[in-house]
Amino acid sequence: MIFRARTRTDDELVTKNTRIMDSSVKGDVFTLKHAENVSGIIESANNDRLYGNNGWTKDKTMRKIATLPASILLKYPHLIKDKKALKKWLQTPEGMLFRTTEGGI
Numbered sequence: 001m002i003f004r005a006r007t008r009t010d011d012e013l014v015t016k017n018t019r020i021m022d023s024s025v026k027g028d029v030f031t032l033k034h035a036e037n038v039s040g041i042i043e044s045a046n047n048d049r050l051y052g053n054n055g056w057t058k059d060k061t062m063r064k065i066a067t068l069p070a071s072i073l074l075k076y077p078h079l080i081k082d083k084k085a086l087k088k089w090l091q092t093p094e095g096m097l098f099r100t101t102e103g104g105i
Helices: 039-051 070-075 085-091
Strands: 016-026 029-038
Touching: 029 070
Parallel strands: none
Antiparallel strands: 016 029
């Protein structure tokens, strides 16, 4: 695989909530460590949980149960496809922070 070498500025790598902490190359593996401020997502999920309509759409055909930041999906990629694992994870103390509904899911 061929990559074009390019130096990126901090403005290109950093967003309001994400910061690049470290990067390294070992052989064919490129590792990028980043930190994400998820306090805004947790606050939004908490507001949805407290003041929302329990996550249901008007016609009650879909229900929003959580708001997950990218860092969670990178940390636990199996949650994207495994609904059973996602439901189980949302019952953990870490997962409860991102829940937008009360009660069972």
